[in-house]
Amino acid sequence: xxxxxxxCRFEGTLRVEVPLHDDGKRVLLEDLRFYGNGSYVCIPAGFxxxxxxxxxxxxxxxxxxxxxxxxxxxxxxxxxNAGIDWYDREEADNAFLEAMLAVGVGKLRAYVMWAGVxxxxxxxxxxxxxxxxxx
Numbered sequence: 001x002x003x004x005x006x007x008c009r010f011e012g013t014l015r016v017e018v019p020l021h022d023d024g025k026r027v028l029l030e031d032l033r034f035y036g037n038g039s040y041v042c043i044p045a046g047f048x049x050x051x052x053x054x055x056x057x058x059x060x061x062x063x064x065x066x067x068x069x070x071x072x073x074x075x076x077x078x079x080x081n082a083g084i085d086w087y088d089r090e091e092a093d094n095a096f097l098e099a100m101l102a103v104g105v106g107k108l109r110a111y112v113m114w115a116g117v118x119x120x121x122x123x124x125x126x127x128x129x130x131x132x133x134x135x
Contacts, residue, residue, distance in 0.1 A: 007036075008035065008101075009035050011032075014073065027047070028044070036099070049072070074096065079124055079125055093121060100113065
C-alpha cells in the first residue's frame with residue numbers, strides 16, 4: 001500500500017500472523033514504513049499490534065480494523081516506544097491523525113478517533129514509559 005496525502009504515505013504490505021494463543025494481538029511479518037510530514041518511522045517485522053484499541057462497546061461504530069488499520073499499527077508502535085523514540089505522546093497522537101487522513105479515513109471519524117487517544121491514551125503511554133525505563 002502506498003497512499004500519499006500532504007506528503008504522508010505508508011509503504012509495505014500489512015501482513016500479519018495470528019498467534020496460537022489468539023489474544024487479539026497480531027504479529028507483523030514484514031516491515032511497515034510511514035513517511036510523515038518531516039518524519040520517517042519503520043515498524044519492524046515481529047512487532048505485535050492490536051490495531052485500534054477501541055472499547056468493545058463501541059465496535060459497532062468503530063471496529064478495531066478498517067481504513068485506520070495502518071495508522072493504528074503506527075500509533076501502537078509509537079506508544080510501545082514511549083520515551084525511547086523522538087515522539088512524545090502528543091506527536092504520536094498527531095501522527096495517528098495525520099496517517100488516518102493520508103489513507104482516506106473520513107475527517108469526522110479521524111478526529112473522533114484522535115480525540116479518543118488524546119483523552120484515553122495517557123494510561124497506555126504511561127505504562128510504556130515506565131516499562132521502557134523513562135518514568
